[in-house]
Amino acid sequence: MLSTTKKRNTCKVLEIRRLTIETAVVRFERHGLEFEPGQYIRVGLEGDPEIRDYSVYSGNDKDYLEVLVRRVEDGLVSKQLCDLEIGDEVSVGGPYGHFKLTEEALTKPLLLISTGTGISPFHSYAESHEGLNFRLIHGTARADENYESEFYGENYFHCVSREEGGDFKGRVTDYLKDLDFDSETNAFLCGNCDMIYEAFDMLQDKGLPTGQIHTEVYF
Ligand SMILES: Cc1cc2nc3c(=O)[nH]c(=O)nc-3n(C[C@H](O)[C@H](O)[C@H](O)COP(=O)(O)OP(=O)(O)OC[C@H]3O[C@@H](n4cnc5c(N)ncnc54)[C@H](O)[C@@H]3O)c2cc1C
Numbered sequence: 001m002l003s004t005t006k007k008r009n010t011c012k013v014l015e016i017r018r019l020t021i022e023t024a025v026v027r028f029e030r031h032g033l034e035f036e037p038g039q040y041i042r043v044g045l046e047g048d049p050e051i052r053d054y055s056v057y058s059g060n061d062k063d064y065l066e067v068l069v070r071r072v073e074d075g076l077v078s079k080q081l082c083d084l085e086i087g088d089e090v091s092v093g094g095p096y097g098h099f100k101l102t103e104e105a106l107t108k109p110l111l112l113i114s115t116g117t118g119i120s121p122f123h124s125y126a127e128s129h130e131g132l133n134f135r136l137i138h139g140t141a142r143a144d145e146n147y148e149s150e151f152y153g154e155n156y157f158h159c160v161s162r163e164e165g166g167d168f169k170g171r172v173t174d175y176l177k178d179l180d181f182d183s184e185t186n187a188f189l190c191g192n193c194d195m196i197y198e199a200f201d202m203l204q205d206k207g208l209p210t211g212q213i214h215t216e217v218y219f
């Protein structure tokens with residue numbers, strides 16, 4: 001839900017890591033903004049009224065904020081963010097959202113399922129909580145879209161739908177058909193709505209209670 005009551009900060013861009021032609025991690029000053037892993041912030045160019053939502057990619061113990069942004073060709077803000085240079089300024093507000101790890105979920109196995117940049121909140125989970133017990137399933141069109149997957153070690157599983165590569169050829173939901181998991185698992189789904197609706201139904205059909213399935217839709 002849109003809220004304009006939170007204070008916005010002007011933050012200098014500190015670093016940009018270009019992961020693919022279309023995707024970049026943008027690091028900027030944090031200015032003390034408190035958030036819980038899984039929450040999102042609202043970001044735009046400083047002085048520009050156009051702002052969009054981006055999950056925080058970085059851990060909550062870092063003294064900076066990072067977001068993972070994919071350039072949407074017909075879009076406005078994502079292109080501007082991908083084209084930023086070090087020293088440019090962004091306007092940042094937040095945090096927002098409830099896609100957080102509950103105390104209870106932290107003690108149970110986690111099944112983290114994402115498409116594209118929907119991996120971002122899971123990076124924040126893993127960077128914030130050392131030794132987290134998770135399996136991360138990530139679906140992308142191309143094999144080079146495994147955004148900094150070495151960070152997750154053996155917990156990462158890559159489904160690639162449009163070319164050879166990764167750990168599985170097909171969509172995340174194709175892979176889920178044969179996936180088994182502990183009944184105490186908490187599943188977190190993040191990315192595009194088609195994947196989320198389909199995966200939600202599949203997990204329910206496999207017996208996972210609705211209360212153990214958490215979702216964050218990007219578009
Ligand atoms: C809670 C939340 C968190 C989000 N976190 C992230 C994030 O971490 N990283 C990220 O890159 N995006 C994220 N998004 C999407 C982001 O807010 C913008 O919608 C996206 O960057 C496009 O903005 P734009 O101004 O370039 O395009 P707009 O001018 O706003 O929209 C253009 C069109 O692009 C579609 N679109 C939006 N995102 C995508 C996409 N990834 N691929 C293809 N089409 C898309 C929209 O539905 C729209 O039809 C998040 C969205 C939400 C609701």
